[in-house]
Amino acid sequence: MKFGIDMGHNAPPDTGAVGIRREDDLTKAVGTQVIAKLQNLGYSVVNCNPSWASSVLDSLRKRVQAANSNRVDIYVSIHFNAFNGQASGTEVFATSSAGRKIAAPVLNNVVALGYYNRGVKNGSHLYVLKNTAMPAILVECCFIDSRRDMDLYNTESMANAIVKGLTGVSPVEAPPPNQGTPSSPISANPEVLKLQKALNRLQIRDRNGKSLVEDGITGPATQSATDRFHSIMDLQTLSAAGAATWKAIEEIFERPILRPSHATGKAVRYLQFRISSAIDGIFGPNTAAAVKRYQQSNHLTVDGIVGSQTWNKLIG
Numbered sequence: 001m002k003f004g005i006d007m008g009h010n011a012p013p014d015t016g017a018v019g020i021r022r023e024d025d026l027t028k029a030v031g032t033q034v035i036a037k038l039q040n041l042g043y044s045v046v047n048c049n050p051s052w053a054s055s056v057l058d059s060l061r062k063r064v065q066a067a068n069s070n071r072v073d074i075y076v077s078i079h080f081n082a083f084n085g086q087a088s089g090t091e092v093f094a095t096s097s098a099g100r101k102i103a104a105p106v107l108n109n110v111v112a113l114g115y116y117n118r119g120v121k122n123g124s125h126l127y128v129l130k131n132t133a134m135p136a137i138l139v140e141c142c143f144i145d146s147r148r149d150m151d152l153y154n155t156e157s158m159a160n161a162i163v164k165g166l167t168g169v170s171p172v173e174a175p176p177p178n179q180g181t182p183s184s185p186i187s188a189n190p191e192v193l194k195l196q197k198a199l200n201r202l203q204i205r206d207r208n209g210k211s212l213v214e215d216g217i218t219g220p221a222t223q224s225a226t227d228r229f230h231s232i233m234d235l236q237t238l239s240a241a242g243a244a245t246w247k248a249i250e251e252i253f254e255r256p257i258l259r260p261s262h263a264t265g266k267a268v269r270y271l272q273f274r275i276s277s278a279i280d281g282i283f284g285p286n287t288a289a290a291v292k293r294y295q296q297s298n299h300l301t302v303d304g305i306v307g308s309q310t311w312n313k314l315i316g
């Protein structure tokens with residue numbers, strides 16, 4: 001069995017949508033992992049992404065040509081949706097009945113992660129589905145401009161769901177660190193305790209919107225809060241807290257003075273998360289306006305600059 005995996009766009013001028021996150025970044029992240037996981041399971045995989053394209057049509061033609069000339073058995077194009085900020089969920093396009101049979105389990109596995117089920121849809125208007133010679137699907141993983149979807153989004157779980165949908169086999173996942181094997185007793189880990197305290201101070205809640213119990217044990221609550229923090233920090237490829245996680249936490253705890261048109265980076269991403277501004281890590285005019293609204297509603301000096309007063313309010 002040979003798969004053709006197409007990471008949508010990523011071939012300027014063929015670029016994807018931009019919302020809270022960039023479609024190009026996510027299709028590449030998920031696609032890269034899907035390819036690796038399929039290969040780990042023993043499948044041969046053709047990466048159908050062109051390295052360059054002269055036009056959008058040329059980009060699409062090259063993807064189809066890669067699939068057809070390599071005679072892959074199943075073609076999978078990975079995309080992310082964008083609409084009006086309100087729409088959310090997963091949909092998978094197919095044209096043939098063979099394609100629909102492949103689409104359904106992929107959709108079901110992604111939806112099992114918590115995304116709204118938008119169904120298997122007719123993709124006869126889609127160039128790559130119309131022109132590939134084999135059963136083909138196009139996965140719209142979720143909406144990059146939906147806060148709900150982006151909070152839920154995790155690269156590794158998305159890739160695992162797609163691979164399980166395609167093969168019926170769940171890719172082997174590294175066991176969560178500090179959790180021990182089921183037979184060994186779970187004991188408190190100081191590093192995990194430190195992480196729980198940091199996430200609580202940062203007001204990063206678990207999947208149920210609750211603060212973490214500071215017990216030094218990595219359970220689903222701590223894992224979901226960690227995933228959420230990684231997603232905010234643009235570290236969603238991490239499945240567990242690591243050096244990059246701690247670097248980001250330290251950067252925030254340093255409470256740097258953030259000024260419009262000057263500040264960038266992890267502290268800005270965190271700020272944007274807290275004041276409900278689009279998270280892009282750049283302190284532009286929209287972020288400045290949101291800072292002012294936050295200062296106003298918290299009875300702080302309204303200057304649009306995040307100094308010690310505003311940091312005190314944000315993280316104490």
Ligand SMILES: [Zn+2]
Pocket residue numbers: 008009016017023079080
């Ligand atoms: Zn797309």
